[in-house]
Structures are given as C-alpha cells and as structure tokens.
Amino acid sequence: MTELDKRLDHLLNGRKQKNRFRSFKEYDTSSESGLVDFSSNDYLSLTSSKALRKAYLSKLSSTPNIFGSTGSRLLSGCTPAHSALEKRFVSFFGSPSALLFNSGWDANVSFFATVPQPADWVIYDELVHASVHSGMRASRVPPERRIPFPHNDPKALAEVLETITSTSSSNDRSTVFLALESLYSMDGDFSPLPALLDVMGQNVPRSRQCVVLDEAHSTGVYGDQGRGVVHALGEEGGAQGGKRGEGRVDVRLMTFGKAVGCSGAVLLCSPTVRSFLVNFARPLIFSTALPHSTVIALDCVWDVLQSEEGDQRRRSLVVISAYIHSQLDILLARTPRDILHLPPDHNIPFPDSDAPNLPPKPGSPILGLLTPQPHALSAFLLERGFIVRPVVPPTVPPGGERVRICLRAGMRKEVIDSLIEALRLWVDSRVEEDRGVRAKL
Template sequence: MTGLDARLGRLLEGRKDKNRFRSLKEYDTSPESNLVDFSSNDYLSLTSSSSLRQSYLSRLSSTTSIFGSTGSRLLSGCTPSHSSLEKRFQEFFNSPSALLFNSGWDANVSFFSTVPQSTDWVIFDELVHASVHSGLRASRVPLDRRIPFDHNDPQSLEDVLKRITSQGSSTDKSTVFVAMESLYSMDGDFSPLPSLLDTLERFVPRERQCVVVDEAHSTGVYGEQGRGIVHALGEEASENRRGKGRVDIRLMTFGKAVGCSGAVLLCSPTVRSFLINFARPLIFSTALPHSTIIALECVWDVLQSEEGDQRRLSLMSLSSYVHSLLDQLLSRIPPAVLHLPPDPIIPFPQNSSVLPSKPGSPILGLLTPTPHALSAFLLDRGFIVRPVVPPTVPPGGERVRICLRAGMEKTVIKRLVDTLGQWAEMKLDDEKQVRAKL
C-alpha cells in the first residue's frame, strides 16, 4: 500500500466510525428476485413502459446515427436533432429559449459558476441541491454575498432581504438571485413558491431579480402534461406570459420521472448565449448522444399523451394511499422510533385548475435514529429502501427514503407499511426489555 492509500484509508475508516461510509450496491430487481424497489426516482415507471420501448426501438431502426454525438456542442455535437429537441422544450415549457446539458448537476454548476457576478447577491434555500453550492464555490460571488434562508420559510427570506437591501443604495444595480427547488428530495415537501415570490417582490425591484427554480423532482409529474409546478402556477418568464412570470430560470432534469439522462435549462436567449460562451461543463463536455436525444423525443410523446396523464394520476393516487396508511401506523409509534417530517406547507392557490392545493408527493422521508438497521430489515423482507445519513442530511435528520412509482400495486405498498410496523414493534419490545433489566 502506498503512502497515499494509507492516508486515504485512515480517512475512510473515520467515515466508517461515524456510520457515514458509502459503497456501491447492486440489486437484482428482476421479477424472479422478489425484491421491490422503493429507492428509484423513476416516479412515472417510464423505464418499464412497453409502449415507450416500442416507440424507441422503432425510431432507432429508422435512424442512421444512434450512438455518440462525436463532440461538444461547440464542435461537432450541435446536430439538427439537438436543436430540434431544444426547440420542442422551448415551446412545451413556454420559455424564451432552452439549452441542453448532460445532467442537472452540469446545468446548475454551469449557471451558478458563471452568471452571478461579484457585486450580485445569491440567496438560497438552505436545502437546495448540492450542485448549486458547487457552482457558487467556483463563482466570483464573495462568500458574504451568498446567504441561505431557512427551508421554505418566507419570514426567513424576508429577514435576509431586509438585511441586504439596507446595505444598498438607490443606485445599486446588482442582481439578487434567489435559488430554490419546487419539490425537495429528502422530506418530499413543496416550496411555497407564491409566498416566497411575493416576499421577494416587496423588497427587490423586478429588474434586479433573478429567480431560479430547480424542478428536478417535479419534471413530468406535475402540471399540464408534466410541465412542472412553475408553469402550473403561471410563474414562468416567457415571451407570451400567462401569469406574473416571476421565475426567470427553470431547470428540468431527465434522470428521474423522465427515465433518461440529461437536463434542459429554460432561460432567456441572452443567458443561453452567455452559458455557451462561459460555462465550462458545457464547453468541454461531449454533447448528449443521439440515442438519448431519440429517447427523450419518445418520452415526451408519452408525457403528452393519455398514457402520461394516466401515469400521473396513478402516482397521485398511490401517494394519497401510502400517506393514509402511514398516518394510521405512526399514530401509535413514538416519534423517537419512526416519524415523518412536519406536515409541509400547503403552497398552492385553492383555485388552481392544474394543481390541487395539496398535491401528493412520491417521496417520503421516514426519520429514525437507526436508518441502516431499518434498511437492512426491509431488504431482508424484500424491499429496497435506502438509508440517508450525514453529510447528505444534517445530524439528527437520519432517515430511510421511500420513493413511489406509478406502476406499483397497492398491495405491495400495504406490505411495506405492515413491515415498517413490524420493525417498530420489534424496536419497542427491545426497549422494554432493556428497561426491565435496569
């Protein structure tokens, strides 16, 4: 073992001592394995859609180029297929323009490392994606001008805005960037977007705002034909505004409900051109391969069809069902053993024709001090439910995360909740035995 290996090995041992060690896991989820995957972000079960598979294979058979794009977008990778897909997204999401990226991570890093300048402010929800933080660390924005606000808390945002606006002058031309997500992946809770945007509007003139909403976990799932929550609320900035249009930048990713890979940043033509000129992840990465471009075209055909509507309705029905079961179970279990995060804020107007006031979430974070033990217990009984521990979540936020998919049967969900109950009862019995020995 080299000196480097020895030094790194000691750091890894330290992570093991803290129960934070990570390793790659392989699971056989074929029908013969009897394992049910509750960890996948394939919310609409599109990866197993037979109609999507047939459509994809049909298009592949009639396409001459199906493999690599052969270069970056600035070299040989800007093909008519890439441009056509961007045009489709621009129209579908009602955006002034659109720019493809190889991943949501690349898109966030590209934007936040280049667009905010040294005199700007970047205010962000404390639980925003890690890629936003990575982008900001590579940016020119000083550390004291990057400020978090408490998760989903309009009052905390107001406090931050009061502080920074009191430091400015009437001639201040800096831009105030506000970064948040529409649906958060650890608690499965929604951002109260209208309230946050109303708060911003009271303190910062519209011409100095740039609101960035990451819709990674809502793309394809919410809104008309899966256009997302910002579109459903009429808050997207567009040339043909339907509503207030207070969200300037949207990130829609393809690795979750869409079942593919890649992402698209919805923005102004100027921001698009700026990123093409300055964003290193875009400039120096080979463009998405033709096979992915074809897959995305096929997926959007499904999302815009009756099948897409049915899958979204099925997912919402399953979300309502699992919450009803968990409410019954957790009412008789001490929170110290197992509990859900506090009820999320109801963020959407009652009169929304596209979003119910409290839409269901496919993500449930079940908090427990022993997530590894619970995950192992569930795996032994046929359920893949992964533990989430620090540094992914703060200390004290350890949990297992349950993700629903539209193709699941209610009987399987019932079995999972029953098994959670068995584990909780076992924990309570163990605690009683310990107390009896004292």
C-alpha cells in the same frame, strides 16, 4: 500500499467508524427476484413502458446516426436533432429559450458558477441540491454574499432580504438570485413558491430579481402533461423581446434522469442567459454533447408524456401517493417520534389550490422517514423484500438520518400495505426493545 493509499485509507476508516461509509449496492429488481424497489426515482415507471420501448426502437431503426454526438456543442456536437429538441422544450414549457446539458448537476454548476457576478447576491433555501453549492463555490460571488435561509420559511427569507436591501444605495444595480426547488428530494416536501415569490417582490425590485427553480423531482410529474409546478402556477418568466415575462420565475431546471427515465437536463431561461452560458459555462463547453440515442429517447418520452398514457401514469402516482400517506398517518400516530417520524412540513398543500392541473394536496412521491437507526431499518425491510435505502450524514445533517421511500406509478396498494406492515413490525420491535432497556434500569 503507497503513502497515498495509506492516507486515503485512514480517511476512509474514519468514515466507517462514523457509520458514513459509502459503497455501491447491486440489487436484482427483476420480477423473479421478489424484491420491490422503493428507492428508484422512476416516478412514472416510464423505464418499463412497453409503448415507449416500441416507439424508441422504431425510431432508432429509422435514424442513420444513433451513437455518440462526436463532440461538444461548440465543435461538431450541435446537430439538427439537438436544436430541434431544444425548440420543442421552448414550446412545451413556455420558455423564451432552452439549453441542453448532460445532467442536472452540470446545469446547476454551470449556472451558479458563471451567471452571478461579484457584486450580486445569491440567497438560497438551506436544502437546495449539492450542485447549487458546488456552483456557488466556483463562482466569483464572495461567501458573505451567498446567504442561506431556513427551509421553506417565507418569514426568514424576508429577514434576509430586508438585511441586504437596507444597505443598498438607490443606484444599486446588483442582482439578487433566489435558488429554490419545487419538490425537495430528502424531506419530500413542496416549496411554498407563491409565498416566497411574494416576499421577493416585496423586498427586491423586479428588475433586480433572478429566481431560479430546480424542478428535477417534478419534471413530467406535475402540471399539464408534466410541465412542472412553475407552469401550473403560471409563474414561468424570462426575457422575451426585451420585456420580462409575466411569471416571476426566471430560470427553470428540468432534468431527465428521474420521472423522464433518461439522462440529461434542460435549462429554461432568457436568450441572453443562454448565450452567456454557451460562452462561459465550462461543463458545457468542454463536454461532449448528449449522444443521438439519448436525444431520440427524449423525443419519444415527450410523445408519451403528452399522451393519454402520460396522463394515466400521473394520475396513478397521485393516487398511490395519497394512499401511502393515509396509511402512514395511521402508523405514525401511535409511533414514538424518537423511533420513526416524517419531517414536520411534509405534504403541505399548495398555497394556490386553484392552479389548473395541480391538486391542492398532490401527495409527494418521496417520503423521508426520520429514524436514528436508518441502516438497521433498511436491512430489516430488505429481509422482507423491500429496497429502501438509508440516508445519513453528510448527505443530510446530523440528526436528519432517515430512510427514503420513493413511489412509482402502477404500484399496487397490496404492495404498499405489505411495506406498511413491515414498518409496523419494526416499530413494534423497537418499542419492545426500549421497554426492555427501561425495565433493567
């Protein structure tokens, strides 16, 4: 073993001792295995759509070039197919401009590493994705001008904004960036977006705002034909013809690796921001563009999302989400919080209940069940045929250990009932064990 391997092995052993060691897990999720996958982000079950598969194979057979794009977008990888897909997204999402990326990670890192300038501020929800943090660390914005606020807390956001604007001069031209998500992947809760945007408007002139919303977990799922939460609330913005859009969200990230069932992402922004990223975003400049096969797949997916099948899948997910929440409420009402509980603000209603295509309480497809024994609970559920993965630090802060349940359209209520029963058995076993320990004291 080399000296390098010895040092690295020592560090890995430290992670093992803290029960934080990561490794790949392989599961057979075919119908023959008997396992039910509750860890997949395939919220609409599009990866198993027979209509999508048929349309994709048909389009592949009639397309001359289906393999790699042959280079970055700045070399040979900017094909008519890539440009046509971006134009489709401009129209579909109601955005002034669109820019494809190979992943949501690349898009977030590219934006936050390049667009905010040294004199700007970046204010962010403390639970924003790790990619935003990586982008900020690579940016020229000094650490003291990158400020978190407590999760989903409009009052705390107001306090941060009041602090930074109270010291601003009348001729301050710096931009205040606000980084949020529409649906957070660990707690499974929605952003109180209208309230946060109101706070932003009360403290920062509109000309100095840049609100950036990550819709990775709501792309394809919420809003008219899956256009997302921002579109449903009528808050899509951006610069068009030199004028600000009426909406208050300037930049949106829509990703394709979850409900869309593919890979890649698109950043919806102003033409100026798009041009700036094309010139300065290293993950875009030095990466080979999305392959033709993926561009074709995305075109086919959007045909499904805009069809009756897409509507049916979205309705199915809302129904099954509401059902599991109702059943969990019954179980957790009699469960000690130190054994199992949901985050406090989980599944809060949207403040704007009149938004079209956005039910007042849409039901999150993500449930983060907090427990001090996530590995034990995950193993217990796997023995009973359910793939439910544990989430531990450093992915979540200490004390935030959990198992995460992800739902998919088309899941039967009987399967949900079986999962709830398995959770009940585990809770009962933990209660009995705790009684035994207390009896010996």
